[in-house]
Amino acid sequence: MNILVCVKQVPDTAEIHMDPSTNTLVRTGVPSIVNPFDKNALEAAVRLREQHGGSVTTITMGPLQATQALRECYALGADRMVLLTDRRFGGADTYATSYVLAQAAKALGPFDLILCGKQAIDGDTAQVGPMIAEHLHLPQLTYACEISIEDTTVQVVQECDNDHICLRAQLPAVLTVTKSINEPRLPNVMRRLQANRTEPDTFTADDLPGLDFSCIGLSGSPTKVRKTFIPVHEKQTHIIDGTIPADAVSVLFSLLDTAKISLTAR
Numbered sequence: 707m708n709i710l711v712c713v714k715q716v717p718d719t720a721e722i723h724m725d726p727s728t729n730t731l732v733r734t735g736v737p738s739i740v741n742p743f744d745k746n747a748l749e750a751a752v753r754l755r756e757q758h759g760g761s762v763t764t765i766t767m768g769p770l771q772a773t774q775a776l777r778e779c780y781a782l783g784a785d786r787m788v789l790l791t792d793r794r795f796g797g798a799d800t801y802a803t804s805y806v807l808a809q810a811a812k813a814l815g816p817f818d819l820i821l822c823g824k825q826a827i828d829g830d831t832a833q834v835g836p837m838i839a840e841h842l843h844l845p846q847l848t849y850a851c852e853i854s855i856e857d858t859t860v861q862v863v864q865e866c867d868n869d870h871i872c873l874r875a876q877l878p879a880v881l882t883v884t885k886s887i888n889e890p891r892l893p894n895v896m897r898r899l900q901a902n903r904t905e906p907d908t909f910t911a912d913d914l915p916g917l918d919f920s921c922i923g924l925s926g927s928p929t930k931v932r933k934t935f936i937p938v939h940e941k942q943t944h945i946i947d948g949t950i951p952a953d954a955v956s957v958l959f960s961l962l963d964t965a966k967i968s969l970t971a972r
């Protein structure tokens with residue numbers, strides 16, 4: 707069973723800063739981690755390899771510093787690291803990101819399974835996994851909290867808001883996984899040392915056969931960010947004086963009425 711795991715390096719903070727002049731994320735100076743859901747995807751892949759044999763390749767599209775995320779995956783059990791890095795990939799939206807990942811999967815494969823996290827904790831769209839499936843015309847099983855393989859089919863339990871759904875698809879397929887699928891293992895020290903001495907296989911746009919350059923990077927991204935801004939939260943505090951509750955309640959109601967009128971007027 708040959709498995710490709712897509713991992714994204716994300717900022718280790720909930721504070722995402724945007725460059726207002728380019729409308730892109732500012733990465734400089736922000737400590738980075740492997741997107742937590744991608745560690746669940748990797749753990750699922752390593753367990754499947756332990757059961758069925760084969761290999762686990764981890765892939766990321768990002769700047770050179772994303773090598774660190776790949777090395778962490780290597781320490782956690784991946785067999786191969788692939789870095790897709792090229793200035794021309796920069797500024798990609800989810801369409802352009804998933805297009806490049808899908809083209810790379812075609813070039814490096816065939817893979818029986820492509821695993822993604824359910825979403826990235828910075829971009830948060832949960833679109834890349836399903837879009838890879840669409841680019842490759844493969845079945846997609848999303849939000850998997852259990853995976854099992856039987857001959858040439860994959861079965862998952864899909865985690866929904868109120869219930870769980872059992873789904874089955876023919877291999878090859880693209881899966882996205884949730885946090886509850888497993889508890890990722892801790893890295894082995896020997897593997898970590900080995901990871902630090904191992905370089906990822908690096909590909910630029912020129913190395914991906916058949917890549918349509920009009921579909922990559924900022925210019926190939928159908929999403930155009932027109933403006934970014936930090937929402938202003940207005941807060942007014944009123945202390946209601948007085949010892950008689952009925953009077954205080956009536957003051958409260960009149961304040962709420964005024965607030966409602968001023969909100970409606972906006």
Ligand SMILES: Cc1cc2nc3c(=O)[nH]c(=O)nc-3n(C[C@H](O)[C@H](O)[C@H](O)COP(=O)(O)OP(=O)(O)OC[C@H]3O[C@@H](n4cnc5c(N)ncnc54)[C@H](O)[C@@H]3O)c2cc1C
Nearest residue numbers: 712730767797799800822823825826829830831832833834
């Ligand atoms: C016009 C535009 C410009 C942008 N410019 C930039 C920019 O300059 N820099 C920037 O960092 N972001 C930029 N973004 C955001 C970027 O598009 C998203 O970060 C990226 O497409 C992934 O989307 P997401 O974070 O919502 O991932 P999700 O769809 O939430 O991720 C789901 C899963 O897909 C996989 N995945 C996602 N991204 C990658 C990846 N890069 N490599 C491997 N696997 C991946 C992971 O398994 C992940 O768990 C831009 C977005 C737009 C709309």
